[in-house]
Structure formats: C-alpha cells, structure tokens
Amino acid sequence: MKVSIxxxxxxxxxxxxxxxxxxxKFKENNNLNDWELIIVDDGSFDKTYEKAIELSKNRDDILVVKLPYNKGKTDAIKEGFKFSKGEIIIIFDADLQFSFEDAYRIAKKIxxxxxxxxxxYKVGKYEKRFVSFVYNFLSRIFFNIKVRDMNALKGMKRIVLESIPLRKEWHRYIIPIAHHYKFKITEIPVKLYSRRAGISKYRGKLRILIGFMDLLAVKFxxxxxxxxxxxxxxxxxxFLFIGFLIGLLAVILRFVFEFGYRPLAYLVILFVLSGLLLILMGFIAELIAYYEENKK
Known part of the structure; x- marks a missing residue:
C-alpha cells in the first residue's frame, strides 16, 4: 500500500x-519502494525551500512544495495532500521529534x-506536558473520545482527509473530527525526541487561548x-419562555396591582417575535442541511 508522508x-x-x-536511510533499511515524502515549505523566510530542493534532486520519492506565505500548518497539510498519491497519509513534522520507524508502525497497523x-501518543519526557494534558483532557471531554493524545504523530487512510472539514489551525482536531464522522480510530505509543536544531514554532501563552477558542469553535x-x-x-x-414570563408579570401588575407599564408589552412582543423567527430560521437551516447532505 502506497504511503505519503x-x-x-x-x-x-x-x-x-x-x-x-x-x-x-529509513526507506533503504526497510526496503520500501512505495513511500514518498512531501515537504511543504509554509512560507519560510530562511532557506528551507532551497535546501529541500537541493537535497532532493534526482529523487522521484521526495517532492517539495512551497506556499507563497505563512498560511499555517493546516493549510500546509492540505497543500501537501493535493500532491500526495498514497492510500495512507502520515502527518510528520519536519523537526524530527518523531521517528520514521514509528510512522512505519502506524502505517502497518492501518x-x-x-x-x-x-x-x-507521546511517551517519555517532553516540554509543555501540563498544557498538553489540559488540552487533551478537554478534547476528550468535549468530543467523548478516548484517544490520549490529539496532536502527536498520526496516520490515516486517504478517505479521512478527503471527508473531514479542515479550517485554519484545525490540524489539532483531525482526530475529534474524524471521530465525529464515524471513522475507526485507535492509538499506539510513539517516542518523542528532542529537536535536532532550531526552536519550536508553537510557543507563547496566546497559543493556549487560540487553541481553546478553536476547540470551542470545532465543538460548536x-x-x-x-x-x-x-x-x-x-x-x-x-425567548418564547422569557416573553411568556414577562407577559405574565405584566398581567399580574395590571390586574392585581392596577399598575400598567407599557414597555413590558413591547418586551413581550420583542421576545415572542424573536423566538418565532429563530425557530423558523432553524427549520430553514434544517432544509438547507438536508439539501446539502443529499447533494453529496
């Protein structure tokens, strides 16, 4: 089975x-002829692209793709997927914090x-353990999924990436989204290694907030x-219930305490009409969703 990394x-x-x-070296040691590597330069301002082109000359199993500017990891994955030929897709960061041998184990299990x-799921010591724990814990709660690590090395059949929606920064949620779409998921331990060079691109407290907001957006x-x-x-x-309560209050004030307050009547009209309009919008949205589903 052909595999695209x-x-x-x-x-x-x-x-x-x-x-x-x-x-x-990995391909030679395992005698693999049906594996390809697709390097996607996500708008780097160093010589990532030039170095990759230079070192992959005369090799038909390594393809280098360049994005015009930094679009983010999700768009880089989607761009690489367009050029991939494999029936199995492995998402493998260029910093080599995971091994090709573990990628092979994943592809073999599929x-x-x-x-x-x-x-x-990562084993051993690694930075940002607490942040990773919180993020994975919330993901398991929100999506009712038992996978321990949402954002480590992963592999999947081609149909998974063809079927699931991926917006900017949603690469973190490939597993929960695939779970929502009823794909069969399992996990294996993978070893996390230190970076060979450079620094992590996923740093800063702001990324924690962005990740949490994305989590809410995906769930919604x-x-x-x-x-x-x-x-x-x-x-x-x-809204209808609130309108009913305000109306009841207005009736009690008018007939029990003989106190009329016209703005309450306006509030009743506002909440009742808003409630009816929202319910109507819900029915229209259901019709649109039904149409889109059957169109596929």
Whole structure:
C-alpha cells in the first residue's frame, strides 16, 4: 500500500538535511519502494525551500512544495495532500521529534488491521506536558473520545482527509473530527525526541487561548452543523419562555396591582417575535442541511 508522508516545514533550514537523510536511510533499511515524502515549505523566510530542493534532486520519492506565505500548518497539510498519491497519509513534522520507524508502525497497523486512523501518543519526557494534558483532557471531554493524545504523530487512510472539514489551525482536531464522522480510530505509543536544531514554532501563552477558542469553535460547528434546529430552536423557545414570563408579570401588575407599564408589552412582543423567527430560521437551516447532505 502506497504511503505519503506530509511534512510541513516553517523555517526548518537546519532540520531539512536531517529529515531527508533519515527518510532515505529509513526507506533503504526497510526496503520500501512505495513511500514518498512531501515537504511543504509554509512560507519560510530562511532557506528551507532551497535546501529541500537541493537535497532532493534526482529523487522521484521526495517532492517539495512551497506556499507563497505563512498560511499555517493546516493549510500546509492540505497543500501537501493535493500532491500526495498514497492510500495512507502520515502527518510528520519536519523537526524530527518523531521517528520514521514509528510512522512505519502506524502505517502497518492501518494496513494490517484496517483502522481508518491511528494516533500516536507521546511517551517519555517532553516540554509543555501540563498544557498538553489540559488540552487533551478537554478534547476528550468535549468530543467523548478516548484517544490520549490529539496532536502527536498520526496516520490515516486517504478517505479521512478527503471527508473531514479542515479550517485554519484545525490540524489539532483531525482526530475529534474524524471521530465525529464515524471513522475507526485507535492509538499506539510513539517516542518523542528532542529537536535536532532550531526552536519550536508553537510557543507563547496566546497559543493556549487560540487553541481553546478553536476547540470551542470545532465543538460548536460539529454539534450544530448537522442539527441547526437544535441551536435556533433552543434559543427560540427560550425567548418564547422569557416573553411568556414577562407577559405574565405584566398581567399580574395590571390586574392585581392596577399598575400598567407599557414597555413590558413591547418586551413581550420583542421576545415572542424573536423566538418565532429563530425557530423558523432553524427549520430553514434544517432544509438547507438536508439539501446539502443529499447533494453529496
């Protein structure tokens, strides 16, 4: 079974020689002729692209793709996927913090046991353990998935990436999204190594906040994309209920305490009409979702 390794690289000039050398050595040691490496330069401003082109000359198993500017890892994966030919896709960072041997184990498990996606979970010591723990814990809670590590080395059948929606920075959520789409998922331990050179591109406290907001966005869209009436209908009926309570209050004030307050009547009209409109929007959204689903 042909395997494509997609390796996003951003300012990894120092690591590219190690990446290509390790890939060639890995293929020779395992006698693999059906593996390809696709290096995607994500708009680097160093010589990542030039170095990759130079070291991959005369090799038809290594392809180098360049994005015009830094679009992010998700777009780099999507761009590499366009050029891939493999039935199995491995997402493999260019910093070599994972090994090709573990990538081989993942591909073998997919092929031999017919899993749709195999996730690696990191073993050993590594930085940002607490952040990783919180992120993976929340992901398991939000998406009801038992995979321990959402963002380590992973491999999947081609159909997985063809089927799931991926927006900017959603590479972190490939596993939960695939789980939502009913793909079969399992996991194996993978060893995390220190970087050969350079520094991590995923640093800073702001990334924690961005990751959490993306987590909420993915959960929101996956929940309500296929059941929009659940969102609009819930809010609509809530508005109707509030309108009913305000109306009841207005009636009590008027007939029990003989105190009329016209703005309450306006609030009743506002909430009731808003509730009805939201419920109607929910039905329309359900029709659109039904149409889109059947169009596929």
């Amino acid at each position: 997609i390796s996003p690289a951003y300012n990894e000039e120092e690591n590219i020689p190690f990446l290509i050398e390790e890939f060639i 092929e031999d046991e017919n899993w749709d996606l195999v996730a690696g 869209l996956l929940t309500f994309k296929e059941k929009p009436l659940l969102l609009f209908g819930t809010i609509g009926f809530l």
